[in-house]
Amino acid sequence: MKLLWKKDGYVCQEMVELITDYLEGNLSRSQRRRFEAHIAACEHCTEYLQQMRTTISLTGSLAVEDLTDGMREDFGELYRKWRAEEG
């Protein structure tokens, strides 16, 4: 595949190191422009970017466990203990 970046553009190896700053909005305007110009011309880095987004999304979907009844009781007791302390 032909990559069409300019001389001042990023190479793929740099792209994978800049990707988090890109996704977090930490790149300067000119860095972001160069990053996006590379993405527009490189299907592999486009795939890599998509994979990072998928990874982040999967990480955000990790299950949230509910409190068990026993734990609710424990925390209720903790609260009563504190109230007693407070007088």
Next chain:
Amino acid sequence: MIGALARRSEPVTVDEDAELLARVRAGDQDAFVALVARHHASMLRLARSFVSSGAIAEEVVQDTWLGVLRGLDDFAGRSTFRTWLMRILVNRARSTGVRENRSVAVGDAGPVVDRERFDASGAWMSPPQHWVEDSDDRLQAQALTEEIQEALGQLPPRQREVVILRDVDGLTGQEVCEVLEISEANQRVLLHRGRSHLRGALESKLSAV
């Protein structure tokens, strides 16, 4: 599949915390338990990163809540309740001293993708293969979530802490810095390395053969 997985748990909103907190102050035990329930999974997950066992992590969480109750008057609302809560948790977890043998280094050094995968000019030589997305494959979705869970457990502790707070719990980068008392630059590096590791862990599962 990806779409189904993108669904997060209900975002923890600041207003609900404030409302529950007011009721806790007024003596409402149910409000306290509700407040605990909202943050419990996040707290346990983070505590687990600092201490060696689940039982100790649970103690740290309980201890944190007692500290929260005792320090309610100190919470001035300058940061969000969750940021304040997580900071207390981190302090308690650190002071348990169970982590004495863990490295406090930023994490591994070097590139996040093996340099062998690039040619001399820095272009992909062994590019990432397309990840197969199947919107109906619940089994695969389950497997991926487990894969992430496992990979998260294998990250260096500091990377794991940052990824948990930023990507699982959805704190902002700045809140993560406040909770862990690390610099912004440090946070960025840890997040980058952590996320890149997780992507690498999924790569083998998802790449088309």
